[in-house]
Amino acid sequence: MLDLKIPEKRYRTEIEGLRTIATILIAIYHIWLGKVSGGVDVFFVLSGFLITMSLISKIERTGKIHFGEYLLGLAKRLFPLALTVIIFIAGLSIFLLPRVQWEQIISHMFASTLFFENWRLSLDAVDYLAQDNVASPFQHFWSMSVQGQFYILWPCLIFLAYILARKVLKSPVRKTLLVVLLIVFILSLSYSIYITNLNQPWAYFDLLARIWEFSLGGIFAILLPYLSLNKWLSTFIGWIGLLIVCFTGVIIPVSDLFPGYIALLPIGGALLLILSAESSTRFGVDKILGAKPFLFFGRYTYGFYLWHWPLLIFYKVYMDTSTVSIEHGLLILLATFILSYVSTQFIETPIHKIDVRQSKSKLVFVLSLMLFPVLLMNYSFNYFVEQEKAQKPLEYSIQDYPGALAFQQNIQAIEGVELIPSMVNVKTDLPSFYDDKQCFSNKGTVVTKCSFGVTDDPDYIIALVGGSHSGHWFPALEILAEELNFQIDVYIRDGCRFTNDDFGGQVSPECLAWNEKLMDVLIKDPPDLVFAPATLNNRDTVPIGYIGQWSRLEGITQIFAVRDNPRMAEDGPTCIERVSDPAECSVPKDQGVSEIVPWENTDGIPSNVTFADLTDNFCDESRCYGVIGNIIVYRDKHHITAEYAKTLAPALKEPLADALNSLDKK
Secondary structure: OOOOOOOOOOOOHHHHHHHHHHHHHHHHHHHHHOOOOOHHHHHHHHHHHHHHHHHHHHHHHHOOOOHHHHHHHHHHHHHHHHHHHHHHHHHHHHHHOOHHHHHHHHHHHHHHHOOOHHHHHHHHHHOHHHOOOOOOOOOOHHHHHHHHHHHHHHHHHHHHHHHHHHHHHOOOHHHHHHHHHHHHHHHHHHHHHHHHHHHHHHHHHOHHHOHHHHHHHHHHHHHHHHOOOOHHHHHHHHHHHHHHHHHHHHHOOHHHHOOOHHHHHHHHHHHHHHHHHHHOOOOOHHHHHOOHHHHHHHOOHHHHHHHHHHHHHHHHHHHOOOOOOHHHHHHHHHHHHHHHHHHHHHHHHHHHOOOOOOOHHHHHHHHHHHHHHHHHHHHHHHHHHHHHHHOOOOOOOOOOOOOOHHHHOOOOOOOOOOOEOOOOOHHHOOOHHHHOHHHEEOOOOOOOOEEEEOOOOOOEEEEEEEOHHHHOOHHHHHHHHHHHOEEEEEEEEOOOOOOOOOOOOOOOHHHHHHHHHHHHHHHHOOOOEEEEEOOOOOOOOOOHHHHHHHHHOOOOOEEEEEOOOOOOOOOHHHHHHHOOOHHHOEEEHHHHOOOOOHHHHOOOOOOOEEEEOOHHHOEOOOEEEOEEOOEEOEOOOOOEOHHHHHHOHHHHHHHHHHHHHHHHOO
């Protein structure tokens, strides 16, 4: 291989214009299309291209990288606008967002401040209990976090390649770096394809699944001097590249397939565009992207990206809408640009003028001065929420909070009493077994068991099996365990139904494998009764996968199958905070549950099953409610709060006692 050429250092106007295009695309797709554009991937490859050229030139010239100065320069570029927007979001969140979202806002604010929002979102993506969280106004910081982590990792990688080239291989630095980047590209892309197929929500935010995009930019930066094309071919591929960048998000479901090999499409479009600029013609796309309007806007793309998302989220909250009209969308874009211009001119630019080498102390002081109020606000916000959560009532009267008894015993709740759980507690009002992380899982195939209730010489053992729609009955069972003298063995894997059918691909292979292992446990050491959901959503038949599991236990143990609870049309707590009358947070009964009793409409049900239908504890003759007897029924759209589940114990007692008594007669 010949020595790699050192490219001529020049201001690449086409990249500035491409940034403008990518930023506007991101905003347009978010505002009107509700989709992901692929513009972030363009930013990633451009970052890899530019930082690789900058660092390799510096290390070849000086033989070292001043990491302290580099990190300060990085902070000088990233922190001023990011911290400004974070303070804005936090302040507006207190006034506009419902209290039920505050705990989520705090965690995402902290993650965004320290540039690990991508990992925060990854954890939410695999945390079944967090999957119903509404979009955070900090959510767009995931891409800034990925870039921030890349910027810290990259100089280390390039320095390692430099040492390897100079001290070990005695070879040209660029050759060695090219090999290193190719290895990183192959490993990361392979991992990205694998993890995207296995767990796409996690992969979307995973730095390791994204690092190949940056490395491809670095590879392209090294090889670009060798890539020369006919001028008219360059013109053609330049326009093709622009079309690919602009329309990838329309053609491909980016948010569902990225960042696997499909991300090569917008990235390839960006690289074609850069390549075309090497042989520029009067009709080349680079002439347009290098025009003054694009270059002017390019100065404000960072701010524009940071401001557009929170403005969109707060608009939707304030207007109580999920869509944006053309006119209002244009106003959001205008407001975004104004805020971007003002914050860039009066906050970012003055700080950028501080010389890293000559004024380190001043720069550290200024950045610390900006960081301090953000951390203080985060701490104060968190302290307030924790104080609110600590005020959760331990005891309360049935007259004030009858819950399901309002239906069962026609007890009318006293009006004017504050609802429970409180809005800061409702999202985490979970069954007590969630306090022990060993007692449940949301991934893997390992079957764990935790025993509760009467564990010393119980009359019966009840196995609570399945996912969260089994688990949310636990508070009622825990109360009845003392009254009916039984032990509760908890086998819960959130997001995993007690089934041997994949529901058309809805149930993961891991979940089915967990079910097989669970079945082995139940057959080997059978409980007296297995408690599981009988139905799913508002279907009018029992799922065949449920029947399959029950049939395998026929002659071994009995099944107590309870009808699935109704589901709300929107997040229950959010609706309650939005409306003046909680009764508005309800759905028609025929929408919440099937009018047909599912097991009466299903063939092949085995003889070991007893059914229970507690629908009348959620619905009257016409509607199903989100608040009953001054207790909030749902912590999201469909999971019952622990407080409400406790009030279901009297309704559950009779059918459960009958099922247990029938065991004694066999």
